[in-house]
Amino acid sequence: MQDDLSRTDLGKGGRTPTIGAIEAGGTKFVCGIGYADGTIVDRISFPTGAPETTLRRAADYFADRNVQAIGVGSFGPIDLRPGSETYGFVTTTPKPGWSGFDFLGALRRRFDVPYGWDTDVNAAAYGEAIWGAAAGLDDCVYYTIGTGVGIGVYAGGRLLHGLLHPEGGHMPVRRHPGDGFAGRCPYHGDCLEGMASGPAIEDRWGVKAHELAPDHPAWEIEAHYLAQSVATAILLLSPRKVILGGGVMQQKHLLPLIRSGVAKLLNGYVAAPELGAGLDDYIVEPGLGTESGLKGALALGVRALESAKKQAAEAGIR
């Protein structure tokens, strides 16, 4: 459940207690342990298999490590609604075996500790807001552009949930005039993810994204879709930082193309220095490198522990 702990409650802690973190991706799980100051001291990674096996493997990793809380950032869609009967479940994913799986329940049977629980991209946005590129800011948007496209939202100092959770990766986009690719989203065809994910690039050009030269026309097309989506996110969410992560963003020539695309699309309408001279410091790569997700999960675990302590203290007072 969303609580009101400010960022400043995090990072104050010393190096104990030990907190568990799970970055649960559709392809790969990363489990780690760390501290309230954001340090990760150990980690493992393994492919995502059947849900029971995968969660057993994660739980085995945490066994005998004396974790005081566990934070999870999971692929989804997932149920985040406090009080829901299926809170902690993966809901409608097409991933075989995972639809309707009680993710948190599988962990709870092994460890009676407080749990943090959110989407992978919300966790990454949170990690960046606590310790990364958006540290000290109450509003940021985090993109992962890789196997899919996901968008996490931190707004007014809280992770955005609402009805379900943001699924911005599937927003409709204007087609690039030179792009005849049909799109590969099974639901929407040519939505953002359908046109701009790593597999979309591979389908369109017949080679993997990292094999395309920096001056290949692929990148202008890729930037066209991402810039559009970032402009839309800026107009709808008014973030104080836009952070672009994920495998596709490892191609470092892409980020400047996106920035100039956004500037062209907004055309000076949003009058803020961040969107003018400050643009290079506004649309940025993750401050935590490839660790936004795992550290975000850690931060969710830290928050869950603090929140549980606060509740216990308040119960003691009564």
Next chain:
Amino acid sequence: MQDDLSRTDLGKGGRTPTIGAIEAGGTKFVCGIGYADGTIVDRISFPTGAPETTLRRAADYFADRNVQAIGVGSFGPIDLRPGSETYGFVTTTPKPGWSGFDFLGALRRRFDVPYGWDTDVNAAAYGEAIWGAAAGLDDCVYYTIGTGVGIGVYAGGRLLHGLLHPEGGHMPVRRHPGDGFAGRCPYHGDCLEGMASGPAIEDRWGVKAHELAPDHPAWEIEAHYLAQSVATAILLLSPRKVILGGGVMQQKHLLPLIRSGVAKLLNGYVAAPELGAGLDDYIVEPGLGTESGLKGALALGVRALESAKKQAAEAGIR
């Protein structure tokens, strides 16, 4: 400044004290007085002229009415950043004379009371969240589709501000295949507002929107743009209610076209009953009719008063 008063603090009050409300539009000002239960007991309306004259007229209306607080929902862009030197100012509007005008300052010189201050569309979203179609919900999106297109956002029980405030009316949209209209946004040409505002409809067809028959092809094109934007807002913001207001929405045949357009675009991807069988109760007209803006301003005034009282009480305790 955004505070943490919950909706439940509002609406509890009796019929006193008297609160002032200003719905400050680019064309017309509406001023009213009312109570913490949402009742508006008196109002006037006059055309928006030069800023000094207009604010004098508004202040004259409130004189001798013993208002304990005033809430303002204003056209913009406006400065909402607490602590900013230009907090309470209209910022970069092309509207002659208003750019850089100290809106709240003009009122403060006349009435030493607490002020609520937000954009016109955020105020309307707030009004709907307190007393209207989204009453009891922490997340809603409010559209006005009229002279312009504006989108207000209430997320996690707070009005969304961030870097500036949402300006979603200017999001890029996919062109309708049968639409050759260039768009009339001076910044973006064929953005949402450029294609779907009342004046855009008039420019495209040569007659005013309300003169177009319900079966005119204009409405399918209009719904195309609005549905796209609503689908995007749902995917990025995950609202619990989408409320569509403004003059263009007075054409009652438009709303069902937008709903079916959204359903088609999302194509079952967001698995929530609200987006299936519940769609007619999810994308709705304003619960407050044409009063969302004025009642929203009233709610901002009530909140400002409660917040000031709370602060005074806390200062007394210390």
